[in-house]
């Protein structure tokens with residue numbers, strides 16, 4: 001008899017704990033839901049890439065380190081490292097708000113596709129921290145969304161999307177991208 005009762009109590013306790021567990025999980029997933037119409041932070045910046053072309057060592061902000069010609073019509077295999085200034089306006093001589101540090105390589109034989117991984121490094125009075133971006137960049141498309149996979153400092157643990165628009169291309173020497181940054185998780 002006593003055994004029966006304690007079994008019953010045990011069962012009740014167990015289902016109570018399972019219920020609490022379920023509830024806390026539900027609460028957590030509700031808190032995580034994000035409103036894609038309302039980023040928690042929104043910035044627009046301009047990134048400037050000045051390619052090294054044998055006579056501009058002092059001025060260059062990017063260099064092809066492997067396979068300068070690439071394979072086929074779309075530079076397949078060409079690999080570029082960069083440390084590019086990022087400014088508030090379109091003038092590449094403006095005071096940078098961040099630097100874009102990373103690399104891309106062309107990885108399609110049928111179209112220009114620059115697969116990129118880089119970090120926006122902020123070290124100013126307004127912002128200190130990093131945003132890391134990693135994604136495919138099909139550069140012939142008018143706009144491209146790339147994933148912001150994380151951050152540090154002012155952007156600790158963030159996630160979001162950066163939309164690239166090519167502002168200007170000057171041959172192989174210079175290009176400027178508009179970066180429309182929307183963060184959906186801010187802490």
Ligand SMILES: *[C@@H]1O[C@H](CO)[C@@H](O)[C@H](O)[C@H]1NC(C)=O
Pocket residue numbers: 050056059173174
């Ligand atoms: C640096 O590069 C920019 C953009 O291509 C160019 O307009 C400028 O003349 C260059 N400056 C020097 C000192 O080479």
Ligand SMILES: *[C@@H]1O[C@H](CO)[C@@H](O)[C@H](O)[C@H]1NC(C)=O
Pocket residue numbers: 123
């Ligand atoms: C950030 O800026 C401060 C102040 O200008 C400077 O002392 C520091 O070295 C900078 N840090 C990096 C990582 O550039």
